[in-house]
Amino acid sequence: MTELLLPLTVLAPLAAAVILFLSAGRLPARQAGPLATAAVGLSAIISTLLAVIVLSAPPSAPIRITLWNWMTLPGFPAEIAFALDPLSLLMILIVTIVGFLIHLYAIRYMQNDPDTARFFGSMTLFVAAMLVLVLSSDLLCLFIGWEGVGLCSWLLIGFWYTDPANTAAARKAFLITRTGDAALLCGLLLLATRTGTLRIDTLLQAVTSGQIPPAPLTAVALLLLTGALAKSAQIPFQSWLPDAMAGPTPTSALIHAATMVTAGIYLIARLHVLFAATPAVMTLMAVIGTLTLLMAACNALVQTDLKRILAWSTVSQLGYMFLALGTGIWQAALFHLMTHAFFKALLFLTAGAIIERVRHERNIFHMGGLLRATPGLAAAFLTGAAALAGLPLITAGFYSKELILSSVWQATFPVGGGLALSGHVLWSLALAGAFLTTLYIFRCFFIVFSGPPQTEISGTTPRLMTIPLACLSLLSLLGGIVEMPDTLAPVHLFTRMLDPSHPLPHTSDPAWLLLAGALTPIAGLALAWTLWGSANPVIREAPVPTPGAHRVLTARTVESRWRPGIVPDALFLRPLRILNRIGRYDLPDRLSDSISRALCRASTLAAQTRTSLIAHLSSRTLRITREGSLLLGRMQNGRVRWYAAWIATGLCATLAAAMLA
Amino acid sequence: MTALPPGDALLLAVILFSTGLAGILIRRNLLFMLMSIDIMLNAAALVFIAAGAKWHDATGQVMFLMILALAATETAAGLAIILRLHARGRPSLDADTGNLLRG
């Protein structure tokens, strides 16, 4: 039974994608959306069925189905095979159910677009690729899904390709994730040469039996981590995700909630045994996660674009997941992944509905007073915001964030040389991040929904779009009760399901830990209310670009616009500003920047040297330098034959050197 | 039937390679440059065949197949570029004029 159902989960969206792509233009646009939604819905039903089957009678070993042999190499099996264990079961549930709700929403959202078939084809292919990624029992097969996800994100971010900004964003996302993919591939190949297989179970056995020496293992872990960081938009690679807002809103929801960025988390959770064997990499992962969550939260605090705020908040929440993975409690990361999928999809879909109602205005300072006009959307957004902030007891985000915080509190992070970073430090940073999270999301909420109306509101939100919002609201509120901290109630359904053999060690946390985690969002909410929400808000006016902003505007990202310092500058703006400066550029930018600066310095140095030469030596020397530089410049003339000649000369010289030596 | 010792085949390959290289360096016409590249690729293929013959290993000929695929691809792409340049009003096919981007 399961052997039949499992491939069908992937096949349904894949078939829909093929049909939609092949019939693009011939199929009436009206039918494309329902077809895609039905396919993903079928997939969701099948995964629910699978969940019922597996959970009612838990099999002793993961269910493994080999579809076919990909190729037969001596000493290296490569096959297309799926495996269903609790981890992949959870992932397919999230992907298909959230994906289905997003598709349902997109039917009406994309109704008037001329290219509906292409849109839904890419969306279903996206879901199919993600399902391949989470179901495959072989890392080589996983890589197919990994690349497929990257391809679909490129297709969807650049969906409105007539605008060059959109294609630029798509290309940026593709190139940055490709960088990570290359690292991932290197890691996989290294692993394959060491163990002779890429089957995950055999691989993990090889790791636990100590078959791989520590140095290559660390290299593999680092390379895999790089791949995961790029896919999940963590610190050196964070800049693609906010730009990915160029796509249609359902795409953003899909990328952020269900499919794309969770792939990195999944990869590390899947290979957690391998990472557990390399403590240094775990520490690095936790530190990167913490830095990212702080940096992204600070960035979200100063955005004016509604969707960009949500994008940065995704980066920040992914930082929490990496922090949890770094502690070794991967179940916490997955729990947060699940709740995050619910409330982030909800927030994005609501944002899409709001933006549609206010005539495609995305600047939150041009909205305002929407509470009276759109009470339903306001309620949905409030639910999502509360879950994101983790308001205690009533939201799902509270429980998942609490699990992460308590696991961080208990953990220690070995740095090397006998030193270790205490979990308490990262815990306090993560708590500060939670405070900032509440602050930015309620800043957004109050600015958009309270105060005087700034724009006219037109139309109504169709019923078909509100149904997914209601479902997701319910899930964001109630999705967290499957796992609770011991202090409240000993409910551990989630972690038991994921790993029945090794339940989480529940050491007794001090009760004030939970209290601190509960009070922080409330404090953030109170501050946000005083600053932006109350009848006489402290900060109301739209931000004015500071003198530095011009440079930023030209410098490719319209990221930071600081309001003049009504808020005590030193209190939190200044540290945030420093963090934001770090976040504004990504690594390649920084590299090119420093190179150009070094070049600039070098050229001034050269000019000074030359003037001193003029002063001290005759003009003859000057002529020689000039001739030399011209000669060197002539090498770079763009002519193929000259380049070939230089290659040949180099070959001659190398051969001569080799022979004389 | 007489047989060629693999060592001598290497000499022939060296001469062929140098000839192809000279062709690339001397000719300005893109068509001739492509032909010269084909000559050089053939020299490389000859080395593989000779090595395969010396150690009596079929892998040399597998590599020859790879070079064949490479040459086919390279020629197809190169000729497509030539056709494109010709269509855009550069009938002289001068390799030295293509040195500026968006030229």
Add this chain to the structure above:
Amino acid sequence: MPVMILFAASLTVIGAVMVITRRIAVHAVLWLVVTFLALACVFTLLGAPFAAALEVIIYAGAIMVLFIFVIMMIGPAQPESDREKEWLRPRAWLGPAILATLLCGELLFGLRATPHTGTPAPITPRDVGLSLFGPCVMMVELASFLLLAGLVTAFHIGRHRPETP
């Protein structure tokens, strides 16, 4: 000294030299065909009949036909001949020729130690096929990828598009 070897090897070299010195492209292509046929003889003498057959079929056949097609599409060769004459003055070819000769000399000098003896035993197509679909199956995959990439590239570049100013 077997006449066959000398004949095939010298014909290969002469053909290659003729290719790079012709002024008219069609002549060069014809000489290139001669070179490839002679090289196929060399392959046979090296005990690689399969490679020789492929050389004739694919190189001298398919790829050369491609060249001929393009030359035909590009058009008359007469003004080209004068221009090539202009381009082929000693000043233009002396430097490259010296460079190539230097490289040739160095390589020959490096090869002087290789033993010039031994007769190769032929490697049959059966052997090649067995290794192609045995240990070297990755090679087949790679070649297919390469050809697909070439196909897409040629299609994309050669597509007729309205000129953008």
